[in-house]
Amino acid sequence: SRSTVELWRKIQPTATMVNEYGPTETIVGCLxxxxxxxxxxxxxIPIGRPIANTRVYLLDAHGQPVPLGAVGELYIGGAGVARG
Structure with a gap:
Protein backbone atom coordinates (compact mmCIF):
# COMPACT_ATOMS: atom_id res chain seq x y z
CA SER A 1 0.00 0.00 0.00
CA ARG A 2 1.00 3.60 -0.42
CA SER A 3 1.16 4.09 3.37
CA THR A 4 3.58 1.15 3.72
CA VAL A 5 5.83 2.57 1.00
CA GLU A 6 5.81 5.99 2.66
CA LEU A 7 6.68 4.43 6.04
CA TRP A 8 9.63 2.50 4.58
CA ARG A 9 10.83 5.59 2.71
CA LYS A 10 11.17 7.30 6.11
CA ILE A 11 13.03 4.31 7.59
CA GLN A 12 15.29 3.59 4.57
CA PRO A 13 15.14 6.58 2.21
CA THR A 14 17.83 5.27 -0.18
CA ALA A 15 16.59 1.68 -0.43
CA THR A 16 15.30 0.29 -3.70
CA MET A 17 11.70 -0.79 -3.18
CA VAL A 18 10.19 -3.53 -5.29
CA ASN A 19 6.62 -4.79 -5.29
CA GLU A 20 6.47 -8.42 -6.36
CA TYR A 21 3.35 -10.48 -6.83
CA GLY A 22 2.99 -14.19 -7.30
CA PRO A 23 0.30 -16.65 -6.24
CA THR A 24 1.19 -20.07 -4.84
CA GLU A 25 0.72 -21.76 -8.22
CA THR A 26 3.57 -19.80 -9.79
CA ILE A 27 7.15 -19.02 -9.02
CA VAL A 28 7.60 -16.43 -6.31
CA GLY A 29 7.41 -12.97 -7.84
CA CYS A 30 6.01 -13.54 -11.34
CA LEU A 31 5.05 -9.83 -11.54
CA ILE A 45 1.09 0.64 -5.95
CA PRO A 46 0.89 -1.45 -9.16
CA ILE A 47 1.61 -5.18 -8.94
CA GLY A 48 3.89 -4.80 -11.93
CA ARG A 49 4.69 -6.39 -15.24
CA PRO A 50 5.37 -10.06 -15.95
CA ILE A 51 8.90 -11.36 -15.57
CA ALA A 52 10.62 -13.23 -18.43
CA ASN A 53 8.79 -16.32 -19.76
CA THR A 54 5.54 -15.24 -18.06
CA ARG A 55 2.30 -13.94 -19.54
CA VAL A 56 -0.53 -12.25 -17.65
CA TYR A 57 -4.14 -11.97 -18.76
CA LEU A 58 -7.07 -10.13 -17.20
CA LEU A 59 -10.20 -12.05 -18.20
CA ASP A 60 -13.94 -11.85 -17.58
CA ALA A 61 -16.22 -14.66 -16.32
CA HIS A 62 -16.31 -16.13 -19.86
CA GLY A 63 -12.52 -16.24 -20.24
CA GLN A 64 -12.45 -13.24 -22.56
CA PRO A 65 -10.02 -10.30 -22.19
CA VAL A 66 -11.50 -7.26 -20.45
CA PRO A 67 -10.96 -3.69 -21.71
CA LEU A 68 -8.45 -1.37 -20.06
CA GLY A 69 -9.71 -0.25 -16.64
CA ALA A 70 -12.36 -2.99 -16.34
CA VAL A 71 -12.59 -5.50 -13.50
CA GLY A 72 -11.52 -9.05 -14.29
CA GLU A 73 -9.70 -12.08 -12.95
CA LEU A 74 -5.93 -12.40 -13.25
CA TYR A 75 -4.66 -15.41 -15.21
CA ILE A 76 -0.95 -16.22 -15.33
CA GLY A 77 0.74 -18.45 -17.88
CA GLY A 78 4.25 -19.44 -18.79
CA ALA A 79 7.22 -21.51 -17.72
CA GLY A 80 6.82 -20.70 -14.01
CA VAL A 81 3.27 -22.02 -13.59
CA ALA A 82 2.95 -25.31 -11.71
CA ARG A 83 1.41 -28.30 -13.45
CA GLY A 84 -2.05 -29.39 -12.33
Missing part, protein backbone atom coordinates in the same frame (compact mmCIF):
# COMPACT_ATOMS: atom_id res chain seq x y z
CA UNK A 32 7.59 -7.13 -10.71
CA UNK A 33 7.32 -3.38 -10.12
CA UNK A 34 10.15 -1.12 -8.98
CA UNK A 35 8.58 1.64 -6.89
CA UNK A 36 9.88 5.07 -7.95
CA UNK A 37 11.56 7.31 -5.38
CA UNK A 38 8.77 9.88 -5.80
CA UNK A 39 5.24 8.52 -5.82
CA UNK A 40 2.65 10.10 -8.07
CA UNK A 41 -0.84 10.95 -6.85
CA UNK A 42 -2.29 7.44 -7.29
CA UNK A 43 -3.62 5.70 -4.21
CA UNK A 44 -2.19 2.27 -4.94
Missing amino acids: HYEVPAELDGSAS
Whole structure:
Protein backbone atom coordinates (compact mmCIF):
# COMPACT_ATOMS: atom_id res chain seq x y z
CA SER A 1 0.00 0.00 0.00
CA ARG A 2 1.00 3.60 -0.42
CA SER A 3 1.16 4.09 3.37
CA THR A 4 3.58 1.15 3.72
CA VAL A 5 5.83 2.57 1.00
CA GLU A 6 5.81 5.99 2.66
CA LEU A 7 6.68 4.43 6.04
CA TRP A 8 9.63 2.50 4.58
CA ARG A 9 10.83 5.59 2.71
CA LYS A 10 11.17 7.30 6.11
CA ILE A 11 13.03 4.31 7.59
CA GLN A 12 15.29 3.59 4.57
CA PRO A 13 15.14 6.58 2.21
CA THR A 14 17.83 5.27 -0.18
CA ALA A 15 16.59 1.68 -0.43
CA THR A 16 15.30 0.29 -3.70
CA MET A 17 11.70 -0.79 -3.18
CA VAL A 18 10.19 -3.53 -5.29
CA ASN A 19 6.62 -4.79 -5.29
CA GLU A 20 6.47 -8.42 -6.36
CA TYR A 21 3.35 -10.48 -6.83
CA GLY A 22 2.99 -14.19 -7.30
CA PRO A 23 0.30 -16.65 -6.24
CA THR A 24 1.19 -20.07 -4.84
CA GLU A 25 0.72 -21.76 -8.22
CA THR A 26 3.57 -19.80 -9.79
CA ILE A 27 7.15 -19.02 -9.02
CA VAL A 28 7.60 -16.43 -6.31
CA GLY A 29 7.41 -12.97 -7.84
CA CYS A 30 6.01 -13.54 -11.34
CA LEU A 31 5.05 -9.83 -11.54
CA HIS A 32 7.59 -7.13 -10.71
CA TYR A 33 7.32 -3.38 -10.12
CA GLU A 34 10.15 -1.12 -8.98
CA VAL A 35 8.58 1.64 -6.89
CA PRO A 36 9.88 5.07 -7.95
CA ALA A 37 11.56 7.31 -5.38
CA GLU A 38 8.77 9.88 -5.80
CA LEU A 39 5.24 8.52 -5.82
CA ASP A 40 2.65 10.10 -8.07
CA GLY A 41 -0.84 10.95 -6.85
CA SER A 42 -2.29 7.44 -7.29
CA ALA A 43 -3.62 5.70 -4.21
CA SER A 44 -2.19 2.27 -4.94
CA ILE A 45 1.09 0.64 -5.95
CA PRO A 46 0.89 -1.45 -9.16
CA ILE A 47 1.61 -5.18 -8.94
CA GLY A 48 3.89 -4.80 -11.93
CA ARG A 49 4.69 -6.39 -15.24
CA PRO A 50 5.37 -10.06 -15.95
CA ILE A 51 8.90 -11.36 -15.57
CA ALA A 52 10.62 -13.23 -18.43
CA ASN A 53 8.79 -16.32 -19.76
CA THR A 54 5.54 -15.24 -18.06
CA ARG A 55 2.30 -13.94 -19.54
CA VAL A 56 -0.53 -12.25 -17.65
CA TYR A 57 -4.14 -11.97 -18.76
CA LEU A 58 -7.07 -10.13 -17.20
CA LEU A 59 -10.20 -12.05 -18.20
CA ASP A 60 -13.94 -11.85 -17.58
CA ALA A 61 -16.22 -14.66 -16.32
CA HIS A 62 -16.31 -16.13 -19.86
CA GLY A 63 -12.52 -16.24 -20.24
CA GLN A 64 -12.45 -13.24 -22.56
CA PRO A 65 -10.02 -10.30 -22.19
CA VAL A 66 -11.50 -7.26 -20.45
CA PRO A 67 -10.96 -3.69 -21.71
CA LEU A 68 -8.45 -1.37 -20.06
CA GLY A 69 -9.71 -0.25 -16.64
CA ALA A 70 -12.36 -2.99 -16.34
CA VAL A 71 -12.59 -5.50 -13.50
CA GLY A 72 -11.52 -9.05 -14.29
CA GLU A 73 -9.70 -12.08 -12.95
CA LEU A 74 -5.93 -12.40 -13.25
CA TYR A 75 -4.66 -15.41 -15.21
CA ILE A 76 -0.95 -16.22 -15.33
CA GLY A 77 0.74 -18.45 -17.88
CA GLY A 78 4.25 -19.44 -18.79
CA ALA A 79 7.22 -21.51 -17.72
CA GLY A 80 6.82 -20.70 -14.01
CA VAL A 81 3.27 -22.02 -13.59
CA ALA A 82 2.95 -25.31 -11.71
CA ARG A 83 1.41 -28.30 -13.45
CA GLY A 84 -2.05 -29.39 -12.33
